[in-house]
Each structure stands twice: as C-alpha cells, then as structure tokens.
Amino acid sequence: MARYWQPGDPMQSEAICDPTYAAQLIEFDHHQVIVANLWGILLTYDWIDWMRLEVTPEPFIATVVFNPAPTHVTTEVEIRRVIRKHPVAPSAIQTVIDQLVFRPSAPK
Numbered sequence: 844m845a846r847y848w849q850p851g852d853p854m855q856s857e858a859i860c861d862p863t864y865a866a867q868l869i870e871f872d873h874h875q876v877i878v879a880n881l882w883g884i885l886l887t888y889d890w891i892d893w894m895r896l897e898v899t900p901e902p903f904i905a906t907v908v909f910n911p912a913p914t915h916v917t918t919e920v921e922i923r924r925v926i927r928k929h930p931v932a933p934s935a936i937q938t939v940i941d942q943l944v945f946r947p948s949a950p951k
Contacts (some may be wrong), residue, residue, distance in 0.1 A: 854948030874932040883907035
C-alpha cells in the first residue's frame with residue numbers, strides 16, 4: 844500500500860520519458876500517481892507548449908512531486924490533504940508511470 848511523504852523521503856523524483864509515453868501522460872498534469880510506493884503529483888505542464896509547437900525536447904522529463912509545498916506543508920496529514928485535492932490518474936496512466944525509471948531529484 845502506497846504512503847505519503849515523510850521526512851527523509853525525496854521531495855520529488857524524475858524519469859526520462861520518450862515522446863510516446865509523454866503523449867499519453869501530458870493530459871494528466873497535476874494527477875495523483877504512485878512512484879516508489881509514495882503518492883505524488885505528476886507534473887507535465889512544461890510539455891504543453893512543446894506539444895503545441897510540435898517541438899520535441901528530447902528527452903521529456905516526467906516529474907512527480909511527493910511534498911508539493913515543503914515550506915508550508917510539513918506533516919503527513921497536511922501532505923495527504925494537499926495531494927488528495929488532485930484527481931487520481933487512471934490505471935492506464937499509472938501503468939505508464941510504472942514503466943518509467945524514476946530517480947530522486949532536487950526541486951527546481
């Protein structure tokens with residue numbers, strides 16, 4: 844069972860995402876997904892302009908944020924509340940997420 848961010852967990856993770864997967868994920872910006880057994884929020888809004896312009900910034904980088912507001916939201920209860928405000932990604936999208944190799948990364 845997936846859990847929510849706790850101190851010591853990475854703030855976010857990123858994965859290289861090929862254009863085929865990116866095309867499937869782009870419509871699910873700010874949806875809940877599970878990565879490394881942690882609930883997080885998928886961020887794809889950076890891709891929208893690229894898709895509209897048909898410019899491919901290979902590689903696309905899929906970002907999942909586990910603690911969406913680290914300076915304001917510090918407890919697991921608060922983090923759960925913030926993450927649950929977002930819709931859960933459909934199972935087909937979670938399957939795509941599961942195919943990607945995510946690595947912890949520093950927030951931008």
